Amino acid sequence: MNLLLPAPLLIPLLCATLSLLGRRAVGVQRFLAVAGCSLNLVVSACLLYVVDNDGIQVMQSGSWPAPFGISLVVDRLSAIMLVLSGLMGAAVAVFSLAAMDRHRPKFGFYFFYHTLLMGVNGSFLTGDLFNLYVWFEVMLMSSFALMSLGSERAQLEGGIKYVALNVLSTAFFLAALGVLYGMTGTLNMAHLATIVRSAGNQGMLTTVSLLFMVAFGIKSAAFPLFFWLPASYHTPPTPVSAIFAGLLTKVGVYALIRLFTLVFVTDAAFTHLILLVGAGLTMLTGVLGAAAQTEMRRILSFHIVSQVGYMIMGLGLLTPLALAGSVFYIVHHVIVKTNLFLVAGVIAFRTGTNELIALGGFVRTMPWLALFFLIPAMSLAGLPPLSGFFAKLMLIVASFREFSWVVAITALVVGFLTLYSMTKIWNEVFWKPMPPASGEAMAKVPWSVRDRVCLFGPIMALALCTVLIGICAEPLFGLSERAAGQLLNPDEYIRAVLAGAVRP
């Protein structure tokens, strides 16, 4: 049995347990966070290497044969997502050493941080639909706790909006799951994929697929159910919103990609058209919402919405290049978006605010920070030679090849508007002279060497990833293409999971 497979679950579980036991020892918790998350990253990278070379890895938990037990399955997409979750986990853990106050760890910040990563990794690993629901809940409960930990007024208010819509989406997920089980009698995704191809009631199947689409659409903040995200992501402390921004909506996108390439492909002309239209509207509303904002993290939150549109766009087109574009885009987006939130965190650390009007002059006071803002910001807008350029290029070329002019032009326009938002932040936060009030605030806050290392280390590492992906796009491009190939030919997945299965 491959021990590498459950490791991304077991490492966070162990770290979470130890963090809970050492509740008062903040130093131990901090060490555990960095060490555990780094180990997780290494394990995930090994897993990606193994999966890319030796094909899909499967573990039947408890050695129960496939459709009966819970299967853990890692294909290229899952492995890529696991590496991203490991990378973000490690980067934000280092960042939190300086950016997180000393009170929240005593009330379980690191415990929930590990369980959040466990839920995220579990969602990427599982090959069973009900198990996916359970991991979603693990992730959601941890995120609820992280969102409201500290009980500041804005946090509670944002928390209510976040909790309300996410709980509703899990209720939809559960209902859809029940109906699907009633129709097919199985919850194993590979087994489902074989059954739905010959299912009698195709109309009902499409209806259920729409219910899943709504449930995951809320999770991934797609149009029209995105408004919980910009109402809540700017309220918790920066490490929390950075890890949320990087990973949580992407779990929803991952679930959409998984189900709508593996299971619900029988009526693709209808379901994937809805996804495509939704993607276009998601891009547009997100970017327009961002244009109206005057707080750094709120602008960035709205841009998460618009970027999710690009990822779903590739799924909606369902061609090899488009799907590869989606995978590439997810990798690019997770790195860049977390990085931008971390930059916002450094600014909040120095001045105590993220309001554009109260900030300014950072290009003179912190020129390095300005540079490390510029790299992810320009990448987000899609300027060459950074990672976002190639991600957008793949998707737009794919949509032109499918003659989807409208969505291609929408994607281009949204790219320009993204540039507008980024230049707005640049002008307000970095370029204009600093208001005297925030200059005084900055002088008061201590700025030790340890803070600098912990805050700038992850930002530099992630910016380096962005530049590297941009300059040498070929390896990641090849990997995304192979991942997309695997998604579009589900036979390999089905065979790997159901190998040696007992036919019921």
Place this chain on the structure above:
Amino acid sequence: MTEVFLSLVIGVLYAAGLYLMMCRNIAKFIIGLGLIGHGANLLIFTAAGLSTQRAPIVPEGVTIPVVPIVDPLPQALILTAIVIGFGLTAFVLVLFLSAHEVEGTDDLEKMRSTDQ
């Protein structure tokens, strides 16, 4: 017949739950949440097929159960969902209570400082 009746019950639970959730009052929101949770559980129960067959217990001396038996999985799923729903409701209750204390209002419409 039972299916029709249960389907109606599920419909009523969903309708009442969604109505309460849109009432803007945080206490009603939590009740609505509970109703929708129950609706979803009943939906799994009904959709998976109601039958009056034997319980899925393997008799002594045999290794596989004697068919026809009732599918035990829906109950297991519902049990898991109930436990999760219980934890969720407890958390939401505490969150809303502390929000109510901080905000001084139970009207969701008035909590909009993080919007715009």
